[in-house]
Amino acid sequence: MNTKNFWISSIVGAIVNFLLGWLAYGVLFTDIYPPASGEPCFMFYFLGSLAFAMLLSYIFNKWAGISNWMSGAKAGAFVTFLVALSMNFNMYAGGGIANVPWKNFLLDVIIGVVMGAITGAVIAALSKPKAEA
Numbered sequence: 195m196n197t198k199n200f201w202i203s204s205i206v207g208a209i210v211n212f213l214l215g216w217l218a219y220g221v222l223f224t225d226i227y228p229p230a231s232g233e234p235c236f237m238f239y240f241l242g243s244l245a246f247a248m249l250l251s252y253i254f255n256k257w258a259g260i261s262n263w264m265s266g267a268k269a270g271a272f273v274t275f276l277v278a279l280s281m282n283f284n285m286y287a288g289g290g291i292a293n294v295p296w297k298n299f300l301l302d303v304i305i306g307v308v309m310g311a312i313t314g315a316v317i318a319a320l321s322k323p324k325a326e327a
Contacts (some may be wrong), residue, residue: 199255200252203247204322206316206317207247207316208240208246208248210247210313211313214313216239219305223245234246244306250273251317253269257292266314267318270286277310282299
């Protein structure tokens with residue numbers, strides 16, 4: 195795996211993911227996802243975006259050899275779909291099925307898939323094929 199490629203695609207992917215998260219949760223869907231009661235810590239939002247981008251970058255560069263935007267978008271969407279399902283199922287596990295806000299649950303998964311697809315496309319576009327690495 196090309197380490198330089200990994201870090202560049204991770205950082206750019208994190209910036210894209212961070213900005214898409216701000217757009218989705220901070221601008222478009224504020225009626226469903228109101229701001230937290232305290233002052234947000236944007237550093238933690240960015241670190242979360244960086245960790246996610248590093249996961250995709252590692253998978254794409256080390257295991258899958260994904261290096262074009264379309265396969266990156268598909269793989270990013272699929273990985274994010276599974277991560278979003280996992281996080282949402284675990285987050286709502288204690289409240290019982292009647293207390294799950296299904297609109298929020300489904301919207302969160304859809305937002306995650308779109309963000310993952312775009313982030314995956316960007317990461318893959320910045321990744322060089324294994325033969326060039």
